[in-house]
Amino acid sequence: MLGRTRLTGVLKRLVHGMGDALFPAKCLGCGRLFQHDTATSSTARPVGFSAAMAPHFCLPCLDRWTAVASPLCSRCGLVFKSREGDDHLCGRCLDRPSTFTRARAVGIYDNTLKTAIHALKFKGKVSLAGPLGGLLLDTFRYYWTDGDVDVVAPVPLHRLRFRQRGFNQAYLLVRGWALPEETVVIRDLLVRIRATDAQTGLDRQQRRSNIRNAFAMSRRGQSSGKRVLLVDDVLTTGATADACTDALLRDGARRVDVLTLARAL
Ligand SMILES: [Zn+2]
Ligand SMILES: [Zn+2]
Structure with missing residues (x-):
């Protein structure tokens, strides 16, 4: 039997995975659908352009900017x-x-x-x-x-x-x-x-x-x-x-x- 903590972890991953599968984001740059890993973007404060813009742009588009x-x-x-x-x-x-x-x-x-x-x-x-x-x-x-x-x-x-x-x-x-x-x-x-x-x-x-x-x-x-x-x-x-x-x-x-x-x- 799975321990409670492990079970919660499994459920979280499952629900999270479903969310990603059901709701891929559409890139504002190229219009392609992409998977945005919401688990990594839930930190308190975005650090840098890529992290801040990650929910809205796919990876190749995130690279296309110049500081x-x-x-x-x-x-x-x-x-x-x-x-x-x-x-x-x-x-x-x-x-x-x-x-x-x-x-x-x-x-x-x-x-x-x-x-x-x-x-x-x-x-x-x-x-x-x-x-x-x-x-x-x-x-x-x-x-x-x-x-x-x-x-x-x-x-x-x-x-x-x-x-x-x-x-x-x-x-x-x-x-x-x-x-x-x-x-x-x-x-x-x-x-x-x-x-x-x-x-x-x-x-x-x-x-x-x-x-x-x-x-x-x-x-x-x-x-x-x-x-x-x-x-x-x-x-x-x-x-x-x-x-x-x-x-x-x-x-x-x-x-x-x-x-x-x-x-x-
Ligand atoms: Zn894109
Ligand atoms: Zn000047």
Whole structure:
């Protein structure tokens, strides 16, 4: 006769196996069905991209992403093509520095990370916000120390876009963050007062003028003397981050840093 513990173990494996057999997951990347081992993903906190994204992507797709790594631009976080040498300022930042102090990201905006962001933003896969937000928090802790930031502020959507989408993905990413007591997330620190045309297809200069003065403070003086961390899903030319930073600095913010899930090349 089987001991009680062993029997429970056998039953668990049986039920677990049935669950896998009955409910294989569909990969958000390639659309293939795959078995996700839920036993290994039930640990308290996802560690790394593959673990965090494992319920949503098959193994080959999990491998298709690129972490942001040095050498990169010490200001805007642009990843240099050459994989050797130290961080330094890129040509753009030497030419015309951004108004934010520094920008960092989890990974390059391509392949599986791009697919995950699109699924969250455009297909309403809000269950991705938790694991993606966890990766973002890990990246925040890697580049910043507790106490470096007073306010975490998501880049806002215009109210028309918000109504259409039903959520602001940037806010969903930071909503569950466990932060020290002195650091607060303010959902509506900034408001988007102009509905701008899509930025896709515009060069850096066009993006800048397209988005200039698109943001304002929801309450004046709220960022006065504060170190603000702006959070968004993607940083492309930095025009949006710059426009937000301008509004924050006009309001008296001491310093503005930027953190995004992805960095476009
Ligand atoms: Zn796949
Ligand atoms: Zn740069």
